[in-house]
Amino acid sequence: MRTRLILAGLAVSALGLAGTLLLNARDPDGGGMAPRAPVAGPDVTPAQGADAWLDVNDPRPxxxxxxxxxxxxxxxxxxxRVEQVSALLTGAERAYHENRRMIANRVAQIVDVTGEHGTPLLPEKILADLALPEEVGRQWLGIVAQAYIELRRSGRAHDEAxxxxxxxxxEGVTRK
Structure with missing residues (x-):
């Protein structure tokens, strides 16, 4: 019984720490999580201000x-393009656990990363290329996006990544 209480206390402490870290990671204006600042490549200027991240309170689709x-x-x-991206986002909602807004934010992050390596890819291309077949089950786009980003930053081309x-x-490596 005592071991369970200690473990429960540790779990509550860990959750409190995680919550504190998440709250401190918020952007200064009180919006959603602050995105990592993209690095500009030769053909891209990263989105600034309101276009850097689609906040939870942003009314735009x-x-x-x-x-x-x-x-x-x-x-x-x-x-x-809006019609095409909307259809691709609908497909992505079936493949990933995140909601439409978070999928859009992840795709924007990938657009910025592809811009670090030349001309940025369009969201349509990224959404189409990262579409998953139903048989693999729902995934977390955050994990898939991070794997893609790390592969690109290690020198892999888009198609290879x-x-x-x-x-x-x-193979189930990206499931959490």
Whole structure:
């Protein structure tokens, strides 16, 4: 009984510490979690201010926010792109545990990382390439995105990083 009480106390302490760390990681304006500042590549200026992160209180639809955030990299019409990104976000909601807004934030983070390595990829490409088959079960996009980002930062090209992430997902390495 005493061991259980000690373990319970440790668990509560750990949760309190985690909560404190999360609260301290919030952005200074009180919005969502502060994103890591992207590094500008030769063809990209990272989104600043309101476009850096889609806050939980932001009224814009995630698809519209993603398209407008990357408009300078595409010559397609905004309406057509919003429709395509919206459909891809719907598919991503089935493949990942995160909600539409968080998926959009993760995709924006990946757009910024691809910009570190040249011309940023469009959200449409990222969402399509990181779409998962139903048979692998729902995943956490945060884990998949981090695996992709680390592979890109270690010198892998986009297609190679996507292939490696898909292989890891299929083997169950990215599940938590």
């Amino acid at each position: 995630p698809a519209l926010w993603l398209v407008r955030r990357t408009h300078r990299f595409s010559e397609s019409s905004e309406d057509m 996507v292939q490696m992430v898909r292989q890891r997902v299929g």
